[in-house]
Amino acid sequence: MAEPKLRILQVMRAPVGGLFRHVADLTRALSDMGHDVGLVVDSLANDAQTEGKLAALLPYASLGIHRFAMPRVLGRGDLVTPLGVRKLARSLNVDVLHGHGAKGGFYARLAKIGGGRAAAVYTPHGGVLHFSRASRSGRIFHRLERMLMGQTGAIVFESAYAQKTYSALIGEPTCPTRIIHNGLTPDEFVPVPPDADASDFVFVGELRDLKGIYVLVEALAGVTRPDGQRATLTLAGDGPHRATLVEQIGKLGLTDRITLPGAQPARAMFARGRCIVVPSLAESLPYIVLEAAAAQLPVIATNVGGIPEIFSGTAGSLILPGDAPALQQAMQRILDDPQSAQAEMAVRLTRIESSFSLASMAGQIEELYQSLLLKT
Structure with missing residues (x-):
């Protein structure tokens, strides 16, 4: 019936x-x-x-x-x-x-x-x-x-x-x-390959302190590529703390390493980075983690809210919120060992396909x- x-x-x-x-x-x-x-x-x-x-x-x-x-x-x-x-x-x-x-x-x-x-x-x-x-x-x-x-x-x-x-x-x-x-919808599981000029890392979200934006910028300052070049970041979003964020970027001398394209669709921004970073200080069950993992990007995230439920099987890589040195180390590991990052991504993808x-x-x-x- x-x-x-x-x-x-x-x-x-x-x-x-x-x-x-x-x-x-x-x-x-x-x-x-x-x-x-x-x-x-x-x-x-x-x-x-x-x-x-x-x-x-x-x-x-x-x-x-x-x-x-x-x-x-x-x-x-x-x-x-x-x-x-x-x-x-x-x-x-x-x-x-x-x-x-x-x-x-x-x-x-x-x-x-x-x-x-x-x-x-x-x-x-x-x-x-x-x-x-x-x-x-x-x-x-x-x-x-x-x-x-x-x-x-x-x-x-x-x-x-x-x-x-x-x-x-x-x-x-x-x-x-x-x-x-x-x-997620079936089309969100289609991989998003990085653009040729993609940044090393990409953040997509509201520019406010709760999203961990200041911690992310501080962490980026010490991250280097294997070739010795300084790592780069695309910060996609807008919000109430954009002005203070730009001020912090300038004080740390990172203006030439960080791109601020404004608020953009998440999936379009995935191609602008090789790894997505979600450094939130608090969350419930953020779509951005699901979307990025489904698009087959490596994800660095904090151990807050329901994120461990998404990372089931790979939760050991989650970091404490607000810990800039730990975030810096996680970002450095991604650049130093991309094969391990891809292997972890594959485990997470299987989890999301079956449960979300x-x-x-x-x-x-x-x-x-x-x-x-x-x-x-």
């Missing part, structure tokens, strides 16, 4: 980074399965790139793309938007409200207060997990999480790390939980939706 067609509203704040990648992939996959999907996004931080990404999703969003004010920190929109989302969900007669990230999760579950037939599903994507209990914001967000547990049909964690961290910070969830890893597919991710989430609706 075929499963019933669902009406699903995905709620998120800003269409950037891995969170948007996850929602976009899930939207396309659910639409291809025959379900009706809509999106709720922020109206405050849109730009041309944002609008282009959303326009590309329109053919898969049969329930439309709807904009509400979603302030990055607590603000007036946090009082008004949940009411708007609830009204929208009822007018669209949705079966599932799936909130992504801290704000998306709050709005989806706050929209349940006062009744409504839709099941509320929540995926943290890091979000509240990155707030310390010692900070005022952390205490507020963690308290809200506990208050909203009763409105939560299920929580989807993209890694075992996220599940463990959530329980430690907020408390053991009283609702059902699932660990469902992010997944989009079909598996979407299928498990669809199954969760259906199971929740059977209980209503």
Whole structure:
């Protein structure tokens, strides 16, 4: 017997980074399965790139793309938007409200207060997990999480790390939980060979301190090629700490060794380097590690978040976050022994091919939706 067609509203704040990648992939996959999907996004931080990404999703969003004010920190929109989302969900007669990230999760579950037939599903994507209990914001967000547990049909964690961290910070969830890893499409497993003039290393991500950018630049300073030439780096991305990063690059005399092409698609940037470096200080389950490994690039990464789950079988090569000397040594090893780096890459590729597919991710989430609706 075929499963019933669902009406699903995905709620998120800003269409950037891995969170948007996850929602976009899930939207396309659910639409291809025959379900009706809509999106709720922020109206405050849109730009041309944002609008282009959303326009590309329109053919898969049969329930439309709807904009509400979603302030990055607590603000007036946090009082008004949940009411708007609830009204929208009822007018669209949705079966599932799936909130992504801290704000998306709050709005989806706050929209349940006062009744409504839709099941509320929540995926943290890091979000509240990155707030310390010692900070005022952390205490507020963690308290809200506990208050909203009763409105939560299920929580989807993209890694075992996220599940463990959530329980430690907020408390053991009283609702059902699932660990469902992010997944890749078949075309992402096509190898990306380096350009003839590729840098030795490439970083792709937001330029902010949490991504370990300062540590990476410091580490690069002491790395040399076997021929005695200084190693080079392409830093692809943009973000709030770009100016201070450029200042650091200048002070260390690395301007001629580092290229800053700005924000670019990850796969296009893979050809600009021979090894990708992910020096993050904190992560959940970063797509960039999956994408680079699937494209058959050697990967240097830190031992944070769910990265060890991706590196299963090769986790011994992970380094401590914030440790510039250790990162320098890892980068030097790649240049000194490329054969070992390729062998490790092959082991990691096999792991990702078997455990991180989009079909598996979407299928498990669809199954969760259906199971929740059977209980209503």
